[in-house]
Amino acid sequence: MSKTVKKNIRNFCIIAHIDHGKSTLADRLLEMTGQVSERDMENQLLDSMDLEKERGITIKLTPVRMYYTAKDGEEYIFNLIDTPGHVDFSYEVSRSLAACEGAVLVVDASQGVQAQTLANVYLALDNNLEIMPVINKIDLASADIDGTKEEIEETIGLDCQNAPLISAKSGINIEDVLERIVTDLPAPEGDDDAPLKALIFDSYYDNFKGVICFVRIKDGTVKVGSKIKTFMSDKVFEVTEVGTFSPNLTPRTKLCAGEVGYIAASIKTVQDTRVGDTITDATNPTSEPLPGYKEALPVVFSGVYPLDGSKFNDLKDAIAKLKLNDASLTFEAENSMALGFGFRCGFLGLLHMEIVQQRIEREFDLEIITTAPSVSYRVYKTDGTMVLVENPSKLPDIDKIDYMEEPIIEANIYTPPDYVGPIMDLCQEKRGVFMDMTYIDSKRVRLLYKLPLNEVIFDFFDGLKSRTRGYASFDYELKGYEKSDLVKLDMYLNGDICDALAIIVHREKAYARGRAIAERLKEVIPRQMFEIPIQAAIGGKIIARETVKALRKDVLAKCYGGDITRKKKLLEKQKEGKKKMRRLGTVEIPSEAFMSILKIDSE
Amino acid sequence: MAGIYIHVPFCKHKCTYCDFASYPQEIGKAEIYFACMYKEMKSRSMVLKNKTFDTVYFGGGTPSFVDAKYILGCMRLIKKHFNLSENAEITLEVNPGTIDKNKLRIYKEAGINRFSLGLQTADDALLRSLNRIHTVEDFKVATKMLKGYNFSVDVMIGLPDQTLENVKNTLDLAIESGASHISCYALKPEDGTPMYSKYLNGDLPDEDTVTDYYDFTVNYLKERGINRYEVSNFCKDGFYSRHNLNYWKRGEYIGFGVSASSFIDGRRFTNTEKIDEYVHCLLNDKYAEIFSEQIEGDEAKFEYVMLNLRTSFGIDLKEYKHAFGTDFNVDFKDKLPPILKYLDITDSTVKIKEQYLYVPNNIIIQLMD
Numbered sequence: 001m002s003k004t005v006k007k008n009i010r011n012f013c014i015i016a017h018i019d020h021g022k023s024t025l026a027d028r029l030l031e032m033t034g035q036v037s038e039r040d041m042e043n044q045l046l047d048s049m050d051l052e053k054e055r056g057i058t059i060k061l062t063p064v065r066m067y068y069t070a071k072d073g074e075e076y077i078f079n080l081i082d083t084p085g086h087v088d089f090s091y092e093v094s095r096s097l098a099a100c101e102g103a104v105l106v107v108d109a110s111q112g113v114q115a116q117t118l119a120n121v122y123l124a125l126d127n128n129l130e131i132m133p134v135i136n137k138i139d140l141a142s143a144d145i146d147g148t149k150e151e152i153e154e155t156i157g158l159d160c161q162n163a164p165l166i167s168a169k170s171g172i173n174i175e176d177v178l179e180r181i182v183t184d185l186p187a188p189e190g191d192d193d194a195p196l197k198a199l200i201f202d203s204y205y206d207n208f209k210g211v212i213c214f215v216r217i218k219d220g221t222v223k224v225g226s227k228i229k230t231f232m233s234d235k236v237f238e239v240t241e242v243g244t245f246s247p248n249l250t251p252r253t254k255l256c257a258g259e260v261g262y263i264a265a266s267i268k269t270v271q272d273t274r275v276g277d278t279i280t281d282a283t284n285p286t287s288e289p290l291p292g293y294k295e296a297l298p299v300v301f302s303g304v305y306p307l308d309g310s311k312f313n314d315l316k317d318a319i320a321k322l323k324l325n326d327a328s329l330t331f332e333a334e335n336s337m338a339l340g341f342g343f344r345c346g347f348l349g350l351l352h353m354e355i356v357q358q359r360i361e362r363e364f365d366l367e368i369i370t371t372a373p374s375v376s377y378r379v380y381k382t383d384g385t386m387v388l389v390e391n392p393s394k395l396p397d398i399d400k401i402d403y404m405e406e407p408i409i410e411a412n413i414y415t416p417p418d419y420v421g422p423i424m425d426l427c428q429e430k431r432g433v434f435m436d437m438t439y440i441d442s443k444r445v446r447l448l449y450k451l452p453l454n455e456v457i458f459d460f461f462d463g464l465k466s467r468t469r470g471y472a473s474f475d476y477e478l479k480g481y482e483k484s485d486l487v488k489l490d491m492y493l494n495g496d497i498c499d500a501l502a503i504i505v506h507r508e509k510a511y512a513r514g515r516a517i518a519e520r521l522k523e524v525i526p527r528q529m530f531e532i533p534i535q536a537a538i539g540g541k542i543i544a545r546e547t548v549k550a551l552r553k554d555v556l557a558k559c560y561g562g563d564i565t566r567k568k569k570l571l572e573k574q575k576e577g578k579k580k581m582r583r584l585g586t587v588e589i590p591s592e593a594f595m596s597i598l599k600i601d602s603e
Numbered sequence: 604m605a606g607i608y609i610h611v612p613f614c615k616h617k618c619t620y621c622d623f624a625s626y627p628q629e630i631g632k633a634e635i636y637f638a639c640m641y642k643e644m645k646s647r648s649m650v651l652k653n654k655t656f657d658t659v660y661f662g663g664g665t666p667s668f669v670d671a672k673y674i675l676g677c678m679r680l681i682k683k684h685f686n687l688s689e690n691a692e693i694t695l696e697v698n699p700g701t702i703d704k705n706k707l708r709i710y711k712e713a714g715i716n717r718f719s720l721g722l723q724t725a726d727d728a729l730l731r732s733l734n735r736i737h738t739v740e741d742f743k744v745a746t747k748m749l750k751g752y753n754f755s756v757d758v759m760i761g762l763p764d765q766t767l768e769n770v771k772n773t774l775d776l777a778i779e780s781g782a783s784h785i786s787c788y789a790l791k792p793e794d795g796t797p798m799y800s801k802y803l804n805g806d807l808p809d810e811d812t813v814t815d816y817y818d819f820t821v822n823y824l825k826e827r828g829i830n831r832y833e834v835s836n837f838c839k840d841g842f843y844s845r846h847n848l849n850y851w852k853r854g855e856y857i858g859f860g861v862s863a864s865s866f867i868d869g870r871r872f873t874n875t876e877k878i879d880e881y882v883h884c885l886l887n888d889k890y891a892e893i894f895s896e897q898i899e900g901d902e903a904k905f906e907y908v909m910l911n912l913r914t915s916f917g918i919d920l921k922e923y924k925h926a927f928g929t930d931f932n933v934d935f936k937d938k939l940p941p942i943l944k945y946l947d948i949t950d951s952t953v954k955i956k957e958q959y960l961y962v963p964n965n966i967i968i969q970l971m972d
Contacts, residue, residue, distance in 0.1 A: 529966075
C-alpha cells in the first residue's frame with residue numbers, strides 16, 4: 001500500500017469574514033471554469049436556501065467540482081468546498097476544512113482583517129491547510145491594499161507578496177486566483193487500494209435517495225454496491241449511488257482517494273451520518289477513524305409553540321423534518337401552562353435558532369411562538385444530584401438548590417481603538433471578565449473577554465453593534481461552566497404567573513431586568529377591555545410593577561353612506577389580529593412579546 | 604322602510620382629513636355626472652317599485668356646493684319614480700360657507716326638510732388648519748338662515764392641538780344654534796390624507812385625551828337634553844337621524860352616484876369611486892358596481908348584531924326573531940359568555956353597557972365566527 005499524489009486535483013475552501021466577498025469569488029470561479037454560464041447564473045449560486053441569499057451568509061455547505069485548464073497545459077479538477085460563515089457553525093466549518101488541503105483567504109481591502117477572518121484562519125491552520133491570501137475589493141475607493149497586505153503579514157504571518165489583487169464583483173484578476181490554486185495549493189494524497197476512509201463533512205436528506213453524504217475520500221475507493229458503515233453507528237448500508245457535484249449531483253462509477261463527492265446508500269436519517277464521522281468499508285474496515293469527530297451540542301434553548309394550539313402535530317412534523325437535515329438541532333416535547341404543548345429546542349447559537357424558526361414558518365407555513373432563549377444551567381441540588389435546566393420554568397425550588405453553574409464563553413472582539421472604552425463598558429455590564437488586550441496595529445485592537453453565555457444571548461450583538469457603529473466584530477468559543485449566583489425571575493400577568501416569560505438571571509441584575517421586562521411588556525401588550533397589571537417577582541417577592549391601562553376607545557369606521565362592508569372588513573381585520581395573539585387567562589398577548597423581553601438594552 | 608342615498612362628489616377643496624370620494628377639480632363634470640345619476644336612478648327604480656322609501660340623504664363631498672338645480676332635479680325624479688312616503692325625512696349636507704337664501708329657497712322647493720351642517724370646531728384658526736372653507740361666523744349666518752328648520756351639526760374631536768375648552772365651545776355653539784341633532788366624530792387619520800402625516804409625526808391628541816373629550820361630550824350633551832343614541836350620534840328626544848338609524852337597523856337602502864353603497868334584497872353592492880368610470884358605465888347602459896355580495900345566513904345575523912349594538916337601543920330580540928326566525932340567545936349562545944360583563948341583557952333587548960359603548964369592536968368581534 002502506498003500513498004500517491006493526485007497531482008491534478010485541488011481541494012480547497014474559501015474563508016473570509018462576513019461580507020468580504022467569499023460567495024462572489026466562488027461565483028466568479030464557477031463562471032471562469034465554465035461551470036455555469038453567466039446568463040444562467042443567479043448571484044451567489046452556492047447559497048441554495050432563500051434564507052441564505054437574503055442574509056448573504058452561508059448556512060448549508062454546497063461543494064462544487066470545476067475543471068480548469070491551467071497555463072501549464074494540464075487540466076485540473078478543483079473541488080471547492082464552501083463553508084458556513086458564522087460562529088454558530090464553527091464545528092461544521094472545521095470539518096469542511098478537514099476535507100481540503102488548501103484555503104483561499106479572502107480579505108476585503110477596505111476593511112482588513114476581522115474577527116471571523118482570524119477565527120477561520122486559526123481553524124484552517126488547525127487543519128494543516130495551506131493558506132493562500134487574496135486581496136478583494138481593490139477597486140473600492142476606500143481600499144488600502146498595502147495596509148491590508150501588511151496587516152495579513154503581521155497578524156497572520158502569511159506572505160502577501162504574490163497575493164492576487166482582485167475584485168470578485170467586477171471580475172478583476174480572477175484568472176490569477178485560478179493559477180495560484182494550481183501552483184500554491186497542495187494536491188491531495190491517498191491510496192486507492194487501502195481500506196476506505198471517507199470524511200463526512202455534510203449531509204442532507206433527499207426524499208428519493210435518502211441521506212446524501214458529502215464526503216472527502218482520504219483513502220480507498222467507493223462504488224455502487226459497496227457495503228459501508230460509519231464509526232459512530234453500527235448500521236451497514238449498501239451504496240446506491242456515488243458522484244460529484246456540478247454543483248448538481250452527477251453520478252459516477254466510483255470515487256477514489258483524494259476526491260470529493262457524495263455517497264447515497266438509502267440511509268434514513270442524518271443522525272446515522274454525523275458530520276465529522278468516518279465512513280469505511282463494512283467488509284474491510286479501516287482500523288482508525290479520521291481524527292476530529294465531535295458531536296455538535298446545542299448551547300441555546302428555547303420553547304417553540306404553535307400559535308394555534310391545535311397545530312401541535314403539524315409543528316412536530318415540521319421540526320422532525322428539519323431534524324432530518326440538521327443533526328445538531330435537538331427537540332423534546334414540553335408543556336407550558338401559558339402556551340400549552342410545544343417543544344424545547346436546542347440550537348448551536350442564536351443564528352441557528354433564528355434560521356430554524358424562520359424555516360418552520362416559511363417552509364411549513366406554521367405560525368409559532370418562541371420563548372426567550374435560555375442556556376443550559378447545571379443545578380446542583382441539596383440531595384447531591386445535578387440536573388441540567390434548559391427551561392427556566394423548570395428550575396427546582398430555591399430551597400432544593402445548593403448552587404448553580406452557568407456556561408462561560410471566551411470572546412474575541414476586534415475593534416478600532418476608539419471603541420475600546422464602550423466595549424469594555426458593555427462587557428462589564430454583561431458580567432464579563434477581562435482577559436487580554438492586544439494592539440494588532442494602530443487601527444485595530446483585539447480584546448479577549450470571558451463572558452457568561454446567558455448574557456451574550458441577551459442583546460449582546462445589538463449592544464456591540466450600536467456602541468461601535470458596527471465596526472467591531474465578535475467571535476466566541478464555549479469554555480465550560482462556572483459557579484454563579486443565579487435566580488429565577490417570574491413574570492405575572494393580571495395576577496397569573498406566566499411560565500413562558502420566566503428567565504434565569506444573575507441576582508445582581510434581577511431588579512433592573514425585572515423592571516425593564518415589565519416596561520417592555522407594557523409597550524407590546526395592547527390595551528384591552530380591562531386594566532392589566534404586569535409584575536416581576538423573585539421567589540414570590542414582587543420587584544417591579546407596570547400597568548397596561550384599559551382600552552377606552554376603538555377605531556370606529558363611520559357608517560358613512562351605508563358602507564357596511566368596509567366596517568365589517570375593519571372588524572375582520574381586528575379579529576385576525578386577535579387570532580395572532582395568545583390568550584393567557586383573560587389576557588391576550590402578541591406572540592412577539594415572548595421574544596421582545598430579549599431586546600432590552602441594559603440601560 | 605328603506606332609504607335613498609345620493610352622493611355628490613364635489614367640493615370647493617379638500618379638508619386635510621378627508622378621504623371620501625370628493626373631487627374639487629372635477630366640478631366641470633357636474634352636468635354629465637348628474638345626467639348619469641338621473642339615468643341610474645330611473646333605471647334602478649324599475650326593480651324597486653315594491654319598496655317604500657322613508658328617507659333621502661344627500662351626502663358628499665359638499666352637496667350644497669353644486670348648483671341647487673341638481674338637488675331639485677334629483678328630488679323631482681325620486682318623487683316621480685319611487686314610492687316616497689308622505690313624511691319622508693329628506694336630508695342635505697351643508698357646508699356653512701356655501702349656502703345662501705336663493706339656494707335655500709330651491710332646497711325648500713325640492714322638499715328638503717332636514718340639514719346636516721359641518722361645523723367641526725368653533726375655532727377659526729383650527730378651521731383654517733383643517734382647510735375648511737368656512738369660518739365660525741359663516742356657521743352663525745347659516746344657522747340663522749336655517750332658523751325654523753330641523754338641522755344637525757357635525758363636530759369633531761381629536762383635532763390637532765384641540766383643547767377641552769375648544770370642545771366645550773364647539774358644543775355650546777352647536778346647541779345655541781338650535782341644532783336638534785349632533786354628530787360627534789373622532790378624527791380618524793386616514794392614510795393618504797395630509798392629516799395622516801400629522802398623525803405619523805405624533806401631532807394629534809392621544810387616545811386617552813380623545814376619550815376624555817368624548818366622555819365630556821356625552822355628559823355635557825346629556826345634561827342639556829341631547830342624548831346619545833349611537834356611538835357618535837346625539838339628539839333631542841325624537842330627533843334621530845332616521846336615515847342613519849335605518850343603516851344601524853340593517854334596513855334596506857339604495858345608493859346613487861360614485862362610491863355609493865346599497866343594500867337591497869340581501870345584496871350589498873358599491874359603485875366605483877371614479878367619476879369618469881361611473882360616467883362611462885352609465886353612458887354605456889351599465890351600472891358602475893365594483894363590488895357585490897349576497898349576504899345570507901350567519902353573516903346576515905352577525906351584521907344585524909354588529910349594527911344594532913352600536914346603538915343605545917341595542918338588539919331588539921323580537922325584531923331579531925322576526926328577521927331571522929331564530930333566537931339571538933340560541934344563535935350566539937357559545938359566543939356570549941366571555942362578553943356578558945359588557946352587556947345589559949333583558950328579556951327584550953341586548954345592549955352594550957353605556958360605559959363600554961366607545962369600545963364596541965372588542966365586544967362585537969367576539970360574536971364573529
